[in-house]
Amino acid sequence: MLDPKYVREHVETVEAGLRSRGVTLALQEFLAADLARRRLLSEVEQLKHRRNTASEEVGQRKRQGRDAGELIAEMRELGDRIKKLDEEVRGCDEHIEAFLMGLPNLPHPSVPVGGDSTANVEMRRRGEPRRFDFPARPHWEIGEALGLLDFERAARMSQARFVVLTGAGARLERALINFMLDLHTREHGYTEVFPPLLVNAAAMTGTGQLPKFAEELFKTKDESLYMIPTAEVPVTNLHREEILPPGTLPLSYVAFTPCFRREAGSHGKDTRGLIRQHQFNKVELVKLTQADRSYEALEQMTRDAEAVLQRLGLPYRVVVLCTGDLGFAAAKTYDIEVWLPSQSASPKESGTHADAVGARGIGGYREISSISNCEAFQARRADIRYRPAPTAPVEYVHTLNGSGVAVGRAWLAILENYQEADGSVRIPEALRPYMDGQERIGKP
């Protein structure tokens, strides 16, 4: 949520910021409701003041055995008036709140302006895309041939966009999870968390999934709990409604969880393979920082996520998302995109990676991690504050989250990048300790 006071005082800036994100709306509605609310409030507060002093007077008279009937009669009328005004104020509050809850965050000034992903700006590339001297195959072909994954059986017991991993495939998944958790906890200073996978509506509202994006979530029928679409939700909400004492920040958490997404509106997109599933594993990074430290934390978190790909020897690039491509809660986002030989250059992404050419298909970069600074947007919704110094007034924390990284996409990136002409897959050095030293996955 945006700061109502800031919105009131910077209407033009806010409208411009929203416009750059593709949200065109006038704040007229908000300003009117806000003004009405403040008028009503000052009126009702005056009445309440009178009621308070009169109540005191009644008490005094009664104690002295004097009559208070007249005053009481007068107050009865006042009480009705107050009740009515209170209701009107509440109406305004709800209106204002509903309006603000539907607004996305404002982009940071450093974010490039643009309408869609073609305006994203590449920051850097690491690693050379491999040149294959044989026809490189997509991961679903490699995986099925090696008996690592099974979409058919998954669909039979579940639905499309689910998968069963078996044997070395399941093990590779587990190895990746452990590798990432160990890296972030041992070397990057994150505290490991294993949170609930079902959360209530308040938590979803805190991070911004609700009220606007309910159609993306799986929801339980009888309890009103939602399955998390990312660990960002429970982990960011870890400190909801808290005031963190001085010296607590920054807090850095890493969580491995499954994630569940309806993928409504993605029909026909990425239908083959592991890229887009209803259920997938992710290692998520979350930081809570002081308000003046969040942008250095964003850079650090991006480096922490990049380290995963570097250790795995996967080529990638980092892009900064333009205003039009930002997520709802984010003020600034870096995407890390891994190079996949199976990806064809979609029109949206062309121009920046067409030079990465494999033996078959052109190959392309595909998102494997997204790292965002939400500033105080989520903290305001989830009411997460801190005290900068023992006697200082409280402030909202800044929240950041980023994948460190998406496990399923790392899994398929390894299959595609480490495939051999004979159909086997080499295991990156960094993962071998997690695979009992196994160097290669071959035909069983």
Next chain:
RNA sequence: GGAGGGGUGGCCGAGUGGUUGAAGGCGUCCCGCUUGAAACGGGAUGACCGCAAGGUCCGUGGGUUCGAAUCCUACCCCCUCCGCCA
């Protein structure tokens, strides 16, 4: 699932329908004493809205009342015992 108990400030904990935003304690901060520290003494110490005056907040919502932390009601959450269970 059955029976009972309870939700008050950063924490513990009092609270008769009328100076209780809330005693007392702990913690924290400032001052004094001290070479320093501890101990001790004094003072301060919630959040939200508001320029301020002032208003709001005792799990949440509704109700009774001139007036509710205190009475009624619905809901949520926590705890204990029994049953069941990974």
